[in-house]
Amino acid sequence: MQTRRRQIALVTAILCLSTPFVRADGGVTFTNVAANDGAGIKYRRVGTPSRRVIAEAIFGDQLPQTVPLNHYLARTPQKPYGAPGVAIFDYDNDGDLDIYVTNGPGVANSLYSNQFKETGKVTFIDVAEAAGVTARSQDSSGVCFGDLDNSGFQDLYVTGPGEDSILYHNNGNGTFTDITDSADIGAGSAHHSGCAMADFDGDGFLDIVIGNTYDSWDRRDPVFINVLDPALEPNQLFLRDHSDRSKIHFVDVSATSGIQTLVGLPGGSFTWGISAVDIDQDGDTDIVWADTQGLPPTKPSEDRGYNRLLLNDGTGHFKDVTYQVQLNKNGSWMGLSFGDFNCDGNLDFFSTNIGSWLGGPNNISRWFLGQSNGTFKDPGVGALNALPFGWGTVVTDYDNDGDQDILFYGDDDVLTIIAMDNPGIVLQNQGCTANFNLDLKTLKTDHRFREVNGVAKGDLNNDGFEDIVTAASFRIVAQPAWFVPFFRSTGKLNTPLDDIAAFEVQMSPRINPGVLTHVPQVLPRGDLAVEMNSANNGNHWVAVQLVGSVGTLPKAKSNRDALGAVIRFTPDAGKTVITPIIGGGSHASQSSLNTSFGLGSAAKGRVDVLWPGGTRNRLYDVAQGERVKIPEIPCSYSANWKNADQYKACVREALNQLTQAKVLSRDERNRLFESAVRAFTDR
Numbered sequence: 001m002q003t004r005r006r007q008i009a010l011v012t013a014i015l016c017l018s019t020p021f022v023r024a025d026g027g028v029t030f031t032n033v034a035a036n037d038g039a040g041i042k043y044r045r046v047g048t049p050s051r052r053v054i055a056e057a058i059f060g061d062q063l064p065q066t067v068p069l070n071h072y073l074a075r076t077p078q079k080p081y082g083a084p085g086v087a088i089f090d091y092d093n094d095g096d097l098d099i100y101v102t103n104g105p106g107v108a109n110s111l112y113s114n115q116f117k118e119t120g121k122v123t124f125i126d127v128a129e130a131a132g133v134t135a136r137s138q139d140s141s142g143v144c145f146g147d148l149d150n151s152g153f154q155d156l157y158v159t160g161p162g163e164d165s166i167l168y169h170n171n172g173n174g175t176f177t178d179i180t181d182s183a184d185i186g187a188g189s190a191h192h193s194g195c196a197m198a199d200f201d202g203d204g205f206l207d208i209v210i211g212n213t214y215d216s217w218d219r220r221d222p223v224f225i226n227v228l229d230p231a232l233e234p235n236q237l238f239l240r241d242h243s244d245r246s247k248i249h250f251v252d253v254s255a256t257s258g259i260q261t262l263v264g265l266p267g268g269s270f271t272w273g274i275s276a277v278d279i280d281q282d283g284d285t286d287i288v289w290a291d292t293q294g295l296p297p298t299k300p301s302e303d304r305g306y307n308r309l310l311l312n313d314g315t316g317h318f319k320d321v322t323y324q325v326q327l328n329k330n331g332s333w334m335g336l337s338f339g340d341f342n343c344d345g346n347l348d349f350f351s352t353n354i355g356s357w358l359g360g361p362n363n364i365s366r367w368f369l370g371q372s373n374g375t376f377k378d379p380g381v382g383a384l385n386a387l388p389f390g391w392g393t394v395v396t397d398y399d400n401d402g403d404q405d406i407l408f409y410g411d412d413d414v415l416t417i418i419a420m421d422n423p424g425i426v427l428q429n430q431g432c433t434a435n436f437n438l439d440l441k442t443l444k445t446d447h448r449f450r451e452v453n454g455v456a457k458g459d460l461n462n463d464g465f466e467d468i469v470t471a472a473s474f475r476i477v478a479q480p481a482w483f484v485p486f487f488r489s490t491g492k493l494n495t496p497l498d499d500i501a502a503f504e505v506q507m508s509p510r511i512n513p514g515v516l517t518h519v520p521q522v523l524p525r526g527d528l529a530v531e532m533n534s535a536n537n538g539n540h541w542v543a544v545q546l547v548g549s550v551g552t553l554p555k556a557k558s559n560r561d562a563l564g565a566v567i568r569f570t571p572d573a574g575k576t577v578i579t580p581i582i583g584g585g586s587h588a589s590q591s592s593l594n595t596s597f598g599l600g601s602a603a604k605g606r607v608d609v610l611w612p613g614g615t616r617n618r619l620y621d622v623a624q625g626e627r628v629k630i631p632e633i634p635c636s637y638s639a640n641w642k643n644a645d646q647y648k649a650c651v652r653e654a655l656n657q658l659t660q661a662k663v664l665s666r667d668e669r670n671r672l673f674e675s676a677v678r679a680f681t682d683r
Contacts, residue, residue, distance in 0.1 A: 025428055026399050027537030030468060032445045033122060034530040040124040041112060045084050045473055045526035046104035048139050051077035054218055058415070059507070069416075070295065074224040076415045078217035081451070083141040083161065084471035084526060085194065085588030088458035089154050091131070092174050097458045097592050099124065100133070101471050101528055102140035102158060109135045109158065110528075114460060122461050122532060132176045133158075133168050142194030142588035146206045148240075148248050150551040150560040157185070157208060159192035159588075161217050165210065169248060185250045190233045191217055196584025198276030198285040198563045199612055201316030204550035205240040206559050208250065209259070209584075211274035211289055212236065222270055223294040227302045232268030234260040235289065239316055258310065258318035259287065264328075265304055270294070272334040272391075276583035278564050279338075279347050280374060283614030284314040285564035285583075290333035290351055296362075297330065305330045307351050307368070326375045331363050335455070335587035339395035339404035340578035341434035346370030347566075347578055348434070350406050352390025352587070356493055357421050357486040357501050358414070365390040365408060365425075369434060384438060386493040388421035388501055392455025392587040395579075396466045398442070400539035400598030402574045403432035409452035409470050413506075418476055420448040421486060421501035432575045438496055445529060448502065449476045452529075458592030464541035464625065465533035466596055471589075472526035476504060540599035540624035542569070544607055546581060549632040552661050553654055557613025558632040561593055564612040571602040599624050618679035619672065631663050633672065637679040644680060651676045 034041035054077045087100045096116040103109045111131050112124035128134045135158050142159040149155075153170035160166075164186030168176035180186050190212040197206045212233035214222045222229035237257045238250035254260055262269070273290035280286065286309065293305025307327050310318035322328055335352040342348070346369070353365040365387045368376040381387055393408035406429075410422035424447040427436035450472035460467045482505035485498075492498050546565055548558030558565065563583045570576040579595050599605055607619045607630065615636040622628055635650035655669045664672070 025401050025430070026439060026442065028399050028442065028465065029534045030443050030445075030531035031534065032529045032531050034528055035445070039122060039530060040126070041528050041530060042126070043101055043103075043110050043471075043528040045082050045471065046107045047081040047474070047525075048079070048104055051080035051217060055080045070224040073415055074219060074221045076220055078220050078223075079473060081413070081474040081523065081526065082139070083193070083588060084454050084473055085142040086454035086456045086469050086471045086528070087143045087145050087156070087590045088456045088469055088592045089145050089590075091154065091170065093153060096462065097460050099469055099528075099530070100143055100156060101454070102135070102143055105139045106136065109133060109140050116461050122530070127174070131174060132178070135166050138163060138166060142192065142211075144195040144197055144208075144584050144590045146197035146563055146583060147560040148197070148206050150205065150548070152560060154561065157195050157197070159195050159210065161191040161193070161213070162189055162215070164188065165192055165195070179248060183248050183250055184252075185238055187236055187238070190236070191215060193272050194274050194584055194588040196274050196276040196287075196582070196590075198583045199559045200237070200276070200285055200312060201239055202284065202314055202557065202613060203240065203242065204557060204559055205245070206561070206563060207237070207239045207316070209274060209276060209287055210236040210238075211271035212268065213270055213272070214268070223292075225295070227294060227297050227304060228267060230267065232270055232304075234268040235271055235274065253316065257316060258320070261320060262308065263320045263323050264301070269308070270304060273336045273585070273587045275336045275338070275585040276564065277338055277347070277580045277585075278566050278610070278612070279309065279370070280311065281347065281566050281610060283610065283612065284312040285612060286310060286312045287318060288336060288349065290336050292332040292334060293330055294332065303328070303330050305332055307333050307336070307349070326377075327368065329378055332359065334391050335393045335408065336585050337393040337395040337406065338580050338582060338585065341367060341404055341429060341432070342369060343403065343432035343575040343577060345576070345578070346372060347580060350393055350395065350408070352393050352408050352410065354412070355389035355410070355421055356386035357490055358389055358412070358419055367406065367434065379434070382435060384436065384495065386495045386497060388425065388497060389419050390422060390425070391453045392470065392589055394455055394457040394468065394586060394591055396457050397577070397596070397598040398426065398466065398533065399428070399537055400465060400541045400596070400600070402571055402577070402598045402600045402602070403429040404577055405429050406436065407455070407468060409447055409455050411448065411451040411476075413451065413474075416507045417503040417505055418451070419503050420476060421497065421503070422452075423448045423500055432577065440496060443531065445531065447529070448500070449478065450529070451476070451526065453587060454589040455586045456589045456591040459543065459594065459596055460530070460532065463533070463535045464543055464596050465535035467533050468531040470529045470531070472529070474526045475524045477524065479504065540602060541596050542599065542605060542622045542624060543594065543596045543627040544569070545594045545627070545629045546609060547629060547631045547663065548611070549634065549658070552663060553632070553634055553657055555634040556632050557615065557634065558611040562611065562632070563593070566610040567595065568608040569597040569605055570608075571599045571605040574600065574602055574605070618675055620675045620678055631658050633676065635676070637676060637683055647680050648677060
């Protein structure tokens with residue numbers, strides 16, 4: 001370890017003397033190694049038989065001229081081909097990231113064990129059966145994960161529409177146990193879309209929040225007819241039971257926590273995406289969710305389609321501040337991702353929508369910029385003019401140039417057509433300005449032919465560049481006679497996507513006016529794409545993993561996974577970017593909690609951590625190519641200490657205990673102590 005540190009120090013010194021901070025945008029590509037069942041991935045999403053039967057019956061029906069099209073569409077089922085979510089996490093703690101993806105009833109969900117550590121190649125083995133996480137009887141949709149008992153192994157929560165969700169406890173030996181009943185976390189028969197874990201009440205243990213939609217998915221009235229449909233379902237919050245910490249058990253506090261007291265919205269929500277994130281960076285974890293509107297409201301009182309922000313008071317009680325922070329922007333929002341796009345120190349977010357071609361100019365997937373007064377600014381999409389339909393999304397510095405970019409995927413089945421306007425969108429940030437260019441060269445796969453739902457990111461081969469995994473509910477076989485560019489019906493929107501955005505006709509006019517009939521389609525089962533970053537543009541990087549110290553240090557406040565933490569990274573001579581460690585996010589999916597930061601050509605950078613509970617730690621001189629594991633030291637350099645000696649004593653004691661617990665080596669302890677002292681001096 002000492003030799004390694006000397007080598008890093010020498011390389012850093014040389015690079016610092018010779019290389020200023022330079023950004024190199026782009027220059028990488030993503031290749032789907034799972035194409036044609038490659039890399040051991042043989043996933044195929046099955047649909048929901050009961051909803052498929054309804055859809056096929058409607059395809060054979062006739063639409064009388066007197067029946068409005070929206071009423072006909074309302075009779076169609078929601079997601080008859082399923083609603084797959086995906087999670088990227090290291091389930092067996094072997095040092096590489098694995099993939100979990102949900103499937104339909106009667107078919108096993110897949111847990112793909114990454115073989116990179118064993119073979120040096122990114123290939124996978126499906127171990128769901130042996131691990132005990134098949135959820136075969138469930139129509140699985142969303143998935144989230146976290147270490148519920150601070151054991152060092154991450155647990156899985158899998159949601160299903162119209163049935164109990166499932167909690168799998170990680171046994172630490174490669175297997176899981178279904179503890180749903182004993183933990184009282186099934187959450188009933190609501191139509192669960194996604195979930196997120198975080199420590200909402202500050203007790204050091206993770207809780208679970210669940211996003212719900214409406215009853216039932218056999219119809220789509222809330223989308224096409226009734227904006228405030230009485231079948232809309234409120235979201236749910238379950239806190240860890242305080243009575244016995246030796247057991248994983250939850251208490252339903254949905255009705256008393258404030259998450260069901262929404263400004264301007266009686267009844268339930270229609271939530272497609274839900275995230276747990278410290279959006280205001282005050283040391284407690286808030287909730288942001290994406291509600292979908294459906295048809296435009298006929299009056300303001302019928303608005304339900306907002307990105308809702310519920311601020312935490314630190315005890316697990318929430319207040320809906322959506323209007324107060326100016327997020328009452330109507331849309332059919334579906335997925336969320338977070339970062340600091342303009343490097344101003346405030347967290348921003350991106351939210352997917354039904355897009356310019358299906359929904360018009362007010363329904364564009366777009367970003368919202370956090371302001372210093374706590375509000376959010378909607379700047380529009382600038383010179384991009386138009387953006388397509390989106391489900392899942394991630395924020396990642398995909399080219400490691402030191403600013404944060406946005407990726408999102410989509411497509412949708414709207415009965416009369418299948419929207420095919422999203423080839424996979426890469427929005428390239430221009431120098432941390434929140435001005436984005438459309439990069440259509442980076443993804444080698446055209447995702448217009450996959451109805452992608454779940455999206456997650458993670459560094460699957462430990463090369464410092466993050467990779468992307470996407471799950472599709474179905475694939476599309478283009479039929480030239482019915483493949484139509486959108487501009488034929490909408491006109492040109494002055495965007496490079498004009499000639500790409502298209503739709504496949506599913507129903508077409510018969511000779512008899514006003515009657516529609518099904519155009520035969522082949523809709524193969526959805527697949528899983530594993531898009532590996534080429535990592536070949538020469539940009540530098542560092543990788544950071546946080547480890548909370550609850551259960552190890554008596555004064556610690558952070559859960560083991562540090563869900564709810566916020567990391568600030570500053571390359572030498574570069575701008576500071578912010579990455580929150582979030583639960584949930586995207587759409588029905590969750591990304592790896594480990595994160596990479598781009599350095600451009602810089603040689604090193606500084607890591608600042610705001611832990612759940614408010615403690616701040618700092619690590620200096622993290623060298624390019626270095627992977628650091630940073631534990632929570634419950635001695636904040638920004639707190640009011642009597643003197644430096646008192647602060648140093650706190651840090652020294654904590655680091656000694658972490659070393660004794662074998663969380664740290666002696667060299668790591670010394671390095672963290674030196675950085676802690678320097679942080680106190682520099683504050």
